[in-house]
Amino acid sequence: MSHSIxxxxxxxxxxxxxxxxxxxxxxxxxIRDAGFSTISARALLAAxxxxxxxxxxxxxxxxxxxxxxxxxxAAPLLARYGMTGVFFCVTDFIGAGAKRPQLAxxxxxxxxxxxxxxxxxxxxxxxxxxxxxxxxxxxxxxxYGFEVYAHSARHQGAxxxxxxxxxxxxxxxxxxxxxxYSAEQRQGPQASPLPQFETGSAYAYNGYWPVxxxxxxxxxxxxxRRSDAERRAFCxxxxxxxxxxxxxxxxxxxxxxFCWPWGQYDALAQSCLREAGFNSAFxxxxxANVRGxxxxxxxxxxVGKAKDGRWIESRLRMYSGALSSRLxxxxxxxxxxxASVLYMTDSEKLSGGSRQMVNNILGxxxxxxxxxxxxxxxxxxxxxxxxxxxxxxxxxxxxxDGFRRYVRAASFVADLxxxxxxxxxxxxxAKAYKSAALxxxxxxxxxxxxxxxxxxxxxxxxxxxxxxxxxxxxxSLRCCEVxxxxxxxxxxxxxxxxxxxxxxxxxxxxLPPERQARRKRGVRVLYVGNEAPAKGLDVFLRLAAELxxxxxxxxxxxxxxxxxxxxxxxxxxPELRLRLALPGHLPHEGVLRELKDADILVLPSRQExxxxxxxxxxxxxxxxxxxxxxxxxxxxxxxxxxxxxPSEDASGLADAVAALAADxxxxxxxxxxxxxxxxxxxxxxxxxxTLLRVYxxxxxxxxxxxxxxxxxxxxxxxxxxxxxxxxxxxSSKT
Numbered sequence: 001m002s003h004s005i006x007x008x009x010x011x012x013x014x015x016x017x018x019x020x021x022x023x024x025x026x027x028x029x030x031i032r033d034a035g036f037s038t039i040s041a042r043a044l045l046a047a048x049x050x051x052x053x054x055x056x057x058x059x060x061x062x063x064x065x066x067x068x069x070x071x072x073x074a075a076p077l078l079a080r081y082g083m084t085g086v087f088f089c090v091t092d093f094i095g096a097g098a099k100r101p102q103l104a105x106x107x108x109x110x111x112x113x114x115x116x117x118x119x120x121x122x123x124x125x126x127x128x129x130x131x132x133x134x135x136x137x138x139x140x141x142x143x144y145g146f147e148v149y150a151h152s153a154r155h156q157g158a159x160x161x162x163x164x165x166x167x168x169x170x171x172x173x174x175x176x177x178x179x180x181y182s183a184e185q186r187q188g189p190q191a192s193p194l195p196q197f198e199t200g201s202a203y204a205y206n207g208y209w210p211v212x213x214x215x216x217x218x219x220x221x222x223x224x225r226r227s228d229a230e231r232r233a234f235c236x237x238x239x240x241x242x243x244x245x246x247x248x249x250x251x252x253x254x255x256x257x258f259c260w261p262w263g264q265y266d267a268l269a270q271s272c273l274r275e276a277g278f279n280s281a282f283x284x285x286x287x288a289n290v291r292g293x294x295x296x297x298x299x300x301x302x303v304g305k306a307k308d309g310r311w312i313e314s315r316l317r318m319y320s321g322a323l324s325s326r327l328x329x330x331x332x333x334x335x336x337x338x339a340s341v342l343y344m345t346d347s348e349k350l351s352g353g354s355r356q357m358v359n360n361i362l363g364x365x366x367x368x369x370x371x372x373x374x375x376x377x378x379x380x381x382x383x384x385x386x387x388x389x390x391x392x393x394x395x396x397x398x399x400x401d402g403f404r405r406y407v408r409a410a411s412f413v414a415d416l417x418x419x420x421x422x423x424x425x426x427x428x429x430a431k432a433y434k435s436a437a438l439x440x441x442x443x444x445x446x447x448x449x450x451x452x453x454x455x456x457x458x459x460x461x462x463x464x465x466x467x468x469x470x471x472x473x474x475x476s477l478r479c480c481e482v483x484x485x486x487x488x489x490x491x492x493x494x495x496x497x498x499x500x501x502x503x504x505x506x507x508x509x510x511l512p513p514e515r516q517a518r519r520k521r522g523v524r525v526l527y528v529g530n531e532a533p534a535k536g537l538d539v540f541l542r543l544a545a546e547l548x549x550x551x552x553x554x555x556x557x558x559x560x561x562x563x564x565x566x567x568x569x570x571x572x573x574p575e576l577r578l579r580l581a582l583p584g585h586l587p588h589e590g591v592l593r594e595l596k597d598a599d600i601l602v603l604p605s606r607q608e609x610x611x612x613x614x615x616x617x618x619x620x621x622x623x624x625x626x627x628x629x630x631x632x633x634x635x636x637x638x639x640x641x642x643x644x645x646p647s648e649d650a651s652g653l654a655d656a657v658a659a660l661a662a663d664x665x666x667x668x669x670x671x672x673x674x675x676x677x678x679x680x681x682x683x684x685x686x687x688x689x690t691l692l693r694v695y696x697x698x699x700x701x702x703x704x705x706x707x708x709x710x711x712x713x714x715x716x717x718x719x720x721x722x723x724x725x726x727x728x729x730x731s732s733k734t
Contacts, residue, residue: 004288005044006319007060007300008312012067013074015105017114019305021073028081030309031059034316038083041147041257045280048293059316062086062282062300064151064259066093066132067118071140072102072109079144087132087140088151088259088282091245095128099135116175119155123178124186137249148250149257150278153242154179156234156261158207160200160335162223162692167193174199181210185221195689197223203238203272204264206231206337208367208692213685216387217366218501219510220685223692225339225368228268235269239276255279263300266334270296285332288325299325338695340370342422342446344413344432346403350380352498352612353453356475357428358384359501363688365393372396372420374432396420409435414444422446424695426473437468447695449494454609455479455630463487471694475610476631477703494694495701497635499687500615500678503592511679512596515621515671522554523661526598526622528591528613529561529605536604536627537562541571542650543604543657548575552658555579560586560594595620599667600660605629606647619678621671625656634703640710641673673713677704 012018019027031038039058047054061078063070066089078085103109110129113121118130132140140146157176166172168181176199178186186194197208208223226234239258246256256278260269263284273281273296280295287299301315319325341364347354357373358381365371365388375381377399388395398416403409413435417425426449427433433450440448448469452458455478463486466472471494474480480493502510525544529535537559544557558581565572565582572580583594591613595601601617601624608630617624618635624642626632627649636642643656660667680686681704694700 002290002322003056003320004290004322004325005039005047005054005058005060006316006325007044007062007282007289007298008315009282009284009300009302010061010063010074011065012069012112012115013077014067014069014112016069016112017116017305018067018069019303021077021104023305023308024074025077026309027303027307027312028077028083030312031083031316032081034313036316036320038078038085040084041086041149041280042252042255044289044298045257045295048289048291048295048298050291057320059320060086062088062259064088065090065115065119065155066137066148066151067112067115068100068110068130068132069112071132071136072100072104072112075140075144075146076102078146084144084146086147086149086257087137088149089132089137089246089249090151090153090155091242091249092153093122093128093131093155094137094245094249095131095133097133097135099133099139119175120178123175124183134249141250147252147257148246149259150242150246151259152203152261153238153245156202156238157199158202158205158209158226159197159223160205160207160337161198161696162208162689163198163696163698164195164693165198166196168196169193170196172196180207185210200335201260201262201264202231203235203261203269204266204334206339213366215502215510217362218499218684220683221689222363222366222685223689224366225337227368232268232272235272236276239273239278243277257281260284263302264332264334283332286319286325286328286330288319288322290322336423338369338423338692340372340420340422341424341426341695342372342374342417342420343426343428344374344436345379345381345428346376346401346431347381347429348376348379350384352609353428353451354381355384355501355612356453356498357381357451359499359684359687360426360691361385361395362388362501363499363684363691365395366685367688367692368393370396370420372398372416372422374398374400374416376401403431403435406431406434406438410438410442414439414442417444417446424449427451433465433469437465440468449473449694452479452483453498455482455607457482458486458488460486463489466492470697471699473691473694477634478631479609480701491699493701494699495703496687496690496694497682497704498610498612498615499684500612500619500682501684502619503589506589506592506596511675511683512620514675515668517664517668522556523599524556524558524597525600525602525657525661526594527557527559527602527604528594529603531562531564531567534605534607536606536647538568538571539604539606539627539648539650539653540602541568541576543602543654544580545571545573545576546651546654547658548573548579550654550658552661555657555661556581558583558594558598560584560591592616592620595622598622600625600657602653602657603627603632604647604650604653605632608632610635615678615682618674618682621668621675623660623667623670623674625653625660627653635677635706637706637710640706641670641677669713673706673710676709676713677706680709681705 046052121127206226257280258278259282473496527540603626610631627647638644645652
């Protein structure tokens, strides 16, 4: 067979959104006038296998999805022109009922909706009315002599990446999302707005699937990548169910063809298709269909709805020649998926930055990715990671202390990244990023991200290293501003706020209960920090002494985390000493208990980045009083969810504390705004999604929508609710 057989791919033929009947008839006339005949899929396969000759000027017309218009419009037109067609149906969408009239919609025929709306209705409500039913499918073969084959059982989509394309409620939402999110997720408290991401075939991509996070991961909605084994099990079940249904419909026995949804496939999906019993498959790749071609890789030409008859004639000429059809090829290129992430640090302490790295690791593990963590021998971080090194998706912990020797460490990074097949390397703290950047410079193939969680100036060549990275993740806009001053390009900066991870023992893996109005008169004002000048303990003591001197009653002050009070004894007046509690250095659980028992958190810092204790206070429904340093003003808007005063302004801070102490309704309102901020934007599930979007290449730089959230809380919580301490209409669900 010296010529090739073109195969054309159509979908619906209607005025809704596909080829109009007039346009489709123009195509049929063009095929006839070009001297081409149409043949069946069985005749095509016989020609490919060398079992039978094929006409020199023959083509195949295929129709994906079996939209109702294929019955009411396409089939009668094919019959009028004496042509044949091959129809691929989604077997789970085959309903019962009698054959419907093959008439135009305005002449007594059934209503025709767009293909996306038809799929959405089928997935959302089980409405199969826009697809051919069993009687109509059988009639295509019995009455017309057409062929009907499989287009999968479900036409299941998946989020092939986590690049955001919109929201489920938006006009650009892809219909397949209704088959990715469950009904419970679409209708639950997190349903508005559910994000929409780039979609693809669940048969060809493992995909990222919305699942409820475990208590250890802080709950929330995670997007978990399927393993190869899970996708194999899914494909086999779908293909076998589809195969059995098609054998019953078309009567072709073991000679069953398949059409790949979206034209997408890979080696794993192909092996499952063969195992399920299919012996031929149609793609959307373009090349020659000649004797000896792989019957599991039949090439097709997608026909756009705007293409006219002349375009059809040109494609028939182009793809009927064995040489020219190979010249004008288009082969499927599967998009990359992020499956393996390597985290590295040279820190030995479980500091704020290290805790955020642990949060990242836990979130990525929950998302089904393979995680490798490089830490120094004897690091405190190991105790936090050890529980994650066992179970269903264990984290691999690698101890390494050679980051001071950058060149030698670069070789270590390159070898390790190759062994674990790392798609992403994310470095924390001062030295690891240099070795990773050098590994990239010498040819290592991974996307490099450098974490920067502090606001002091970087070293002079930091910007040069950043040019070798795909991004620098910063936990505040202020951090980004500092880096821009030191020549780090804006195009490299990624804004990723810290996350709050609930203490499983203290809060059972979820947020602390929503704070209710307290009937007690006293107000507990809390400071959490150490004695370093940057934290402003002296400012806290001055504002506390001033409030006591003013005669403000029913205030209790707590300074948690302080080990040595001797340098500050002169600031503690006798009157303040009676109201000041000093619990000393506390473990993390102890800090959370203090926050849970407090009424106001004060952060009088002179220098700050984005302290974890601020998020912990938010989670505990606390209003906050902070200074305008570092990233604090990004999370606290003055008068909205707390108060922001200049650094060193002890009197101004005291005024803010006094105002909140006198206004329990305001404290409760601000606290609820802060709790909702954590629930919706600063939980570990939200941060994990942000990071994954960054890993997939999105240049995220989105400040928090605090003002919008405050308006929403005000709508949900009436003043009477706040005065009575009743739960809000919706915020109590999260």
